[in-house]
Amino acid sequence: MSIEPIDLNSPERRRDAKLMIEGLSKTYGGGADAVQALPPIDLCIGLGDFLCVVGPSGCGKSTLLNIVAGFEPPTSGRAVLDGRVITRPGAERGVVFQQGALFNWLTTLENVAFGPRARGIPAAEARTSAQEMLEMVGLGSFAQKYPYQLSGGMQQRVGIARALVNNPEVLLMDEPFAALDQQTRELLQEEVRRIWQETGKTVMWITHSIEEALFLATHIIVMSARPGRIKAAYRSHFSENPDPLVGATAEFTAARREIVGLLREESQKARLQEELA
Amino acid sequence: MSARDEVLQESETYDAATVERRASRRDRWLTSTTFLALFALWFAVTGSGLWQPLIRPIFLPSPGAVLQAFLSLAQHGYQGNSLWHHIGVSFYRFAVAFSACVVIGVPLGLLIGANRTVRALLEPPIQAIRPIPKLALLPLFLIWFGIGNTSKIIIIAAPVFPLMVIAAMQAVRSVSDKKIQAAQSLGASRWTVFSRVILPACLPGIFTGIRMSISIGVTMLVAAELTATSDGIAWMSLTAAEFLSTDVVLVGVVIMAVMGFGLDRAIRALELRIVHWSGRD
Ligand SMILES: Nc1ncnc2c1ncn2[C@@H]1O[C@H](COP(=O)(O)OP(=O)(O)OP(=O)(O)O)[C@@H](O)[C@H]1O
Numbered sequence: 358m359s360i361e362p363i364d365l366n367s368p369e370r371r372r373d374a375k376l377m378i379e380g381l382s383k384t385y386g387g388g389a390d391a392v393q394a395l396p397p398i399d400l401c402i403g404l405g406d407f408l409c410v411v412g413p414s415g416c417g418k419s420t421l422l423n424i425v426a427g428f429e430p431p432t433s434g435r436a437v438l439d440g441r442v443i444t445r446p447g448a449e450r451g452v453v454f455q456q457g458a459l460f461n462w463l464t465t466l467e468n469v470a471f472g473p474r475a476r477g478i479p480a481a482e483a484r485t486s487a488q489e490m491l492e493m494v495g496l497g498s499f500a501q502k503y504p505y506q507l508s509g510g511m512q513q514r515v516g517i518a519r520a521l522v523n524n525p526e527v528l529l530m531d532e533p534f535a536a537l538d539q540q541t542r543e544l545l546q547e548e549v550r551r552i553w554q555e556t557g558k559t560v561m562w563i564t565h566s567i568e569e570a571l572f573l574a575t576h577i578i579v580m581s582a583r584p585g586r587i588k589a590a591y592r593s594h595f596s597e598n599p600d601p602l603v604g605a606t607a608e609f610t611a612a613r614r615e616i617v618g619l620l621r622e623e624s625q626k627a628r629l630q631e632e633l634a
Numbered sequence: 635m636s637a638r639d640e641v642l643q644e645s646e647t648y649d650a651a652t653v654e655r656r657a658s659r660r661d662r663w664l665t666s667t668t669f670l671a672l673f674a675l676w677f678a679v680t681g682s683g684l685w686q687p688l689i690r691p692i693f694l695p696s697p698g699a700v701l702q703a704f705l706s707l708a709q710h711g712y713q714g715n716s717l718w719h720h721i722g723v724s725f726y727r728f729a730v731a732f733s734a735c736v737v738i739g740v741p742l743g744l745l746i747g748a749n750r751t752v753r754a755l756l757e758p759p760i761q762a763i764r765p766i767p768k769l770a771l772l773p774l775f776l777i778w779f780g781i782g783n784t785s786k787i788i789i790i791a792a793p794v795f796p797l798m799v800i801a802a803m804q805a806v807r808s809v810s811d812k813k814i815q816a817a818q819s820l821g822a823s824r825w826t827v828f829s830r831v832i833l834p835a836c837l838p839g840i841f842t843g844i845r846m847s848i849s850i851g852v853t854m855l856v857a858a859e860l861t862a863t864s865d866g867i868a869w870m871s872l873t874a875a876e877f878l879s880t881d882v883v884l885v886g887v888v889i890m891a892v893m894g895f896g897l898d899r900a901i902r903a904l905e906l907r908i909v910h911w912s913g914r915d
């Protein structure tokens with residue numbers, strides 16, 4: 358089997374961690390309405406790791422990502438990137454949203470050039486690198502279109518190009534392909550895999566799709582129902598396999614079955630929780 | 635044609651350009667039909683010299699009589715001033731008041747929406763002023779600002795200004811967090827987020843606010859020319875009413891309607907050019 362359980366907080370991983378999450382927890386609201394979205398969790402993400410986070414709906418995946426992105430403060434603990442505690446959003450952490458985060462008033466090219474421009478790179482240079490990045494995601498000829506003139510899949514590619522052109526150290530993706538159809542999604546997954554192999558970026562990727570996680574990840578964590586503890590962590594090797602049809606192998610199916618089993622338990626718990634609430 | 639247009643209406647062809655062209659031709663045709671029908675009704679009930687009027691001219695003069703009154707006013711003016719002077723002076727009062735509201739109110743609203751400190755300082759007073767009936771302040775404005783144009787401009791601006799501020803403020807409040815977060819994650823400074831994200835994202839809301847304020851502004855023009863003046867198009871209508879010159883009253887009304895309508899169209903045209911993305915999120 359090509360996934361194996363792993364301790365994400367082993368001393369070696371702690372030593373080499375690019376992004377370290379230490380005792381991080383989040384409780385929304387206060388008093389009787391307080392909702393604990395995340396219990397204290399620990400997690401080490403190494404340089405070049407592609408970490409996929411799966412878990413039942415409402416277990417706190419987005420909460421975790423939003424804290425790492427710097428959009429929300431944690432209730433306790435901290436997220437540390439290269440030894441610096443994260444307190445606010447920053448260009449070294451590129452974020453790709455599920456949808457609706459493109460700037461409608463800017464053309465595709467201007468959207469992608471936004472980051473470089475915001476960081477003070479001269480307009481001509483920013484446009485050149487934006488155009489190159491658009492070509493890399495296969496949208497070179499759509500540079501002058503507006504986001505609302507593109508399909509959902511194209512918009513997501515613009516979102517990825519916009520994050521990548523800034524050359525961030527870490528890419529944070531919250532279900533970037535959730536709103537896409539199966540074919541488009543598979544195509545984009547292959548593209549992301551190629552880009553990741555070329556650039557070696559550190560990635561934190563939230564998804565509901567176990568296939569997606571197995572196909573892309575070097576590491577997978579499965580979270581429990583809210584509050585989302587880390588129920589299991591795996592090292593996965595399918596992403597190193599160059600075969601785009603790796604999903605059809607027996608190992609893949611076995612790995613998939615293992616994670617589905619874990620998730621199903623948690624989803625049932627989550628459902629029960631909701632009914633009781 | 636947008637999805638919204640088709641909610642209560644089906645179209646048979648699917649070629650978007652054809653559908654759009656047909657639909658807009660049809661829209662224009664329907665609109666002119668409405669206007670023509672109203673005009674015909676007016677023509678009919680006033681008799682227009684062809685038959686016995688249903689409504690006496692002193693209440694509703696015929697279209698021909700109104701046109702004649704207009705031509706006569708254009709030629710001889712009204713009470714010592716040319717018609718163009720009356721139109722010009724009203725337009726001046728309206729334009730100064732309205733542009734001041736846009737130029738000051740919109741940035742202020744944006745600031746209130748985007749900055750917590752400014753919001754705490756200024757939002758409560760503006761919300762408190764809003765429900766005061768501004769007409770009640772007319773005598774006060776006359777005492778404070780005299781009988782010249784200043785008091786007229788201020789009475790027009792009085793209800794428009796808070797509306798402008800609130801429209802801009804609401805527009806800021808409704809900018810999606812995601813867009814702001816996306817910009818921050820791309821390395822944008824606070825100023826860049828404001829000028830490159832919040833400001834453009836607010837434009838559709840601001841345009842709506844401006845267009846909604848036009849009719850209120852025109853209404854207040856009438857109030858402003860109610861007393862303490864001897865020129866202006868609303869003043870012309872108001873004084874003509876005292877002499878039961880209904881035709882002159884109607885000339886004034888039509889001119890004010892055309893002014894409001896024309897302004898609305900002009901701003902709408904500007905809106906379509908500038909905020910091409912409006913409603914396509
Ligand atoms: N701003 C907020 N205020 C209050 N509660 C919140 C807020 N954001 C999230 N929550 C709660 O925190 C919990 C975790 O939310 P979160 O969005 O992190 O879940 P998720 O794992 O991303 O779910 P999904 O897979 O459906 O996206 C949920 O129970 C949610 O109701």
Ligand SMILES: [Mg+2]
Nearest residue numbers: 418419420531
């Ligand atoms: Mg989520």
